[in-house]
Amino acid sequence: EVQLLESGGGLVQPGGSLRLSCAASGFTFSSYAMSWVRQAPGKGLEWVSGISGSGGSTYYADSVKGRFTISRDNSKNTLYLQMNSLRAEDTAVYYCAKDLYQQQLFPYYFDYWGQGTLVTVSS
Amino acid sequence: QSALTQPASVSGSPGQSITISCTGTSSDVGGYNYVSWYQQHPGKAPKLMIYEVSNRPSGVSNRFSGSKSGNTASLTISGLQAEDEADYYCSSYTSSSHVVFGGGTKLTVL
Numbered sequence: 001e002v003q004l005l006e007s008g009g010g011l012v013q014p015g016g017s018l019r020l021s022c023a024a025s026g027f028t029f030s031s032y033a034m035s036w037v038r039q040a041p042g043k044g045l046e047w048v049s050g051i052s053g054s055g056g057s058t059y060y061a062d063s064v065k066g067r068f069t070i071s072r073d074n075s076k077n078t079l080y081l082q083m084n085s086l087r088a089e090d091t092a093v094y095y096c097a098k099d100l101y102q103q104q105l106f107p108y109y110f111d112y113w114g115q116g117t118l119v120t121v122s123s
Numbered sequence: 124q125s126a127l128t129q130p131a132s133v134s135g136s137p138g139q140s141i142t143i144s145c146t147g148t149s150s151d152v153g154g155y156n157y158v159s160w161y162q163q164h165p166g167k168a169p170k171l172m173i174y175e176v177s178n179r180p181s182g183v184s185n186r187f188s189g190s191k192s193g194n195t196a197s198l199t200i201s202g203l204q205a206e207d208e209a210d211y212y213c214s215s216y217t218s219s220s221h222v223v224f225g226g227g228t229k230l231t232v233l
Contacts, residue, residue, distance in 0.1 A: 035222070037169075044126070045161070045169065045212050047222035059220050100174055108157045108216055111180060113168035 002026040002112045004096050009117030016086050016121070022079040022096030022114055030054070030074035033099040033107035036081045038092035039116075048094070049081065050107040057105050064090075086121045093118050127152065127213055127225035134231040140201040143228045145213030146194060151223055153194035157216035160189055160198045163227075164209045172211075173198060200230070208232040
């Protein structure tokens with residue numbers, strides 16, 4: 001059974017940093033691209049970042065480029081999102097999501113999602 | 124990258140069919156067949172319902188179908204059931220190597 005378990009969320013002041021983790025199990029982690037998708041309270045979904053299975057290709061939404069860094073440790077079956085220079089508008093539930101297809105450089109479709117971790121940016 | 128355009132809400136009675144539209148541009152919906160649809164119930168993670176415009180993942184009811192014409196994709200739900208009441212989001216790959224979501228549509232089953 002595929003499982004994705006996010007952690008690392010919490011309350012942080014504007015300008016601060018936070019690192020999210022997503023522990024994956026139930027599939028060959030290194031074979032699948034992964035993404036982070038966020039949802040601000042009461043709002044819609046926003047794709048944040050994606051990474052290929054090897055970690056060699058990374059992609060970012062314009063809203064986070066230069067501030068967030070996606071990475072993965074395939075030996076630990078874990079996806080990360082390092083978030084720096086956080087702003088109030090980054091407040092959201094952050095989901096990690098698995099790509100539908102194996103061996104894709106880009107994560108086009110998200111067939112499994114974690115339960116999400118809440119990040120609150122406030123003074 | 125602007126969000127894809129969806130109606131804020133749609134409604135229908137049990138047994139009826141409804142269609143949710145998703146309008147983008149030639150740089151996303153119109154330019155690629157990487158269009159998908161997600162269902163989200165309150166407090167839950169999204170669920171993939173349609174991928175590659177019209178394909179259903181295993182386990183998704185055949186009451187859900189997808190299509191695309193030009194820059195607009197559509198999700199049709201036939202034989203509406205109470206459990207279909209949820210928020211629905213479309214998404215598309217873009218020419219900037221991004222994923223863009225629609226603003227979401229709240230489906231009410233009357």
